[in-house]
């Protein structure tokens with residue numbers, strides 16, 4: 001029997017966009033698979049929203065091709081199974097939340113039973129506000145409504161441009177659960193977010209953009225590399241040092257030994273060996289390079305380079321050892337996220 005190969009949720013190749021003299025997107029290519037949550041990361045102005053808008057036909061690319069769910073994005077029908085939450089969202093203030101959903105269901109030409117529409121509002125925590133006018137909604141409630149709009153027609157691909165920018169921590173946790181439940185149902189999600197912790201928790205794969213180019217593309221495991229172990233030890237003799245070195249590359253951080261585990265995953269055996277060699281073991285903590293550290297590493301390596309780094313070089317770059325600077329990119333980026341707003345084409349795909 002012939003193998004059925006499912007088309008990717010998103011495939012794009014060589015996307016370019018210039019706004020007057022400014023090159024916003026400079027040859028972007030990537031693939032997002034079905035049932036995968038893919039994160040789009042990068043600093044302000046990197047081109048993330050421009051890429052998203054080109055994928056959805058809201059901005060015309062100067063060059064490049066896009067396929068959505070196996071169909072060329074130039075076919076209007078290719079967006080029928082795509083849900084979209086734009087970065088800047090505004091809904092008709094005179095309509096109720098339920099009416100906004102009804103309108104979008106009609107625009108999508110979808111047949112969604114009333115019970116499913118109500119359920120969708122419930123999913124985003126707006127069940128008891130269905131009959132209230134949107135004009136009286138807080139920003140976070142409007143963003144929740146935007147999520148319902150993106151999800152109501154049961155899309156196979158959901159594109160979310162900063163879906164939690166207006167949400168409180170509980171709302172963010174709700175969205176995380178929502179994304180995981182979409183993934184469990186085989187829905188593909190493309191997520192643009194500055195909240196790196198959020199991306200790290202839910203994404204299978206990450207594409208990092210900088211200056212309009214892809215500077216890294218891979219699964220979290222590929223980007224973050226192997227596991228680290230932090231051990232607080234006393235009385236480490238020569239034999240114990242050798243045993244540690246056999247487990248992986250060892251660095252010292254104060255009274256901690258940090259071991260980048262090279263294949264060895266049997267931590268209890270390592271600890272037992274160390275104890276056997278007379279070492280006093282005070283603490284053993286798992287550690288992994290965070291996506292935030294990796295992102296900063298990549299972006300710092302990139303800035304100022306004239307030619308940009310190709311994806312393979314970038315991936316080799318990210319496979320290198322742990323990041324150094326622990327400044328919170330998430331906080332600074334989230335704070336800056338509201339800073340560079342332009343008029344944007346809005347709407348549902």
Ligand SMILES: Nc1ncnc2c1ncn2[C@@H]1O[C@H](COP(=O)(O)OP(=O)(O)OP(=O)(O)O)[C@@H](O)[C@H]1O
Nearest residue numbers: 019022024043044045046047048049050051340342
């Ligand atoms: N409509 C537009 N007209 C002119 N320049 C634009 C327009 N849209 C985007 N740009 C420029 O293109 C570049 C990329 O912008 P884009 O919004 O895609 O970045 P982003 O990565 O989404 O940024 P942010 O994280 O700040 O939302 C920026 O330099 C921006 O000023």
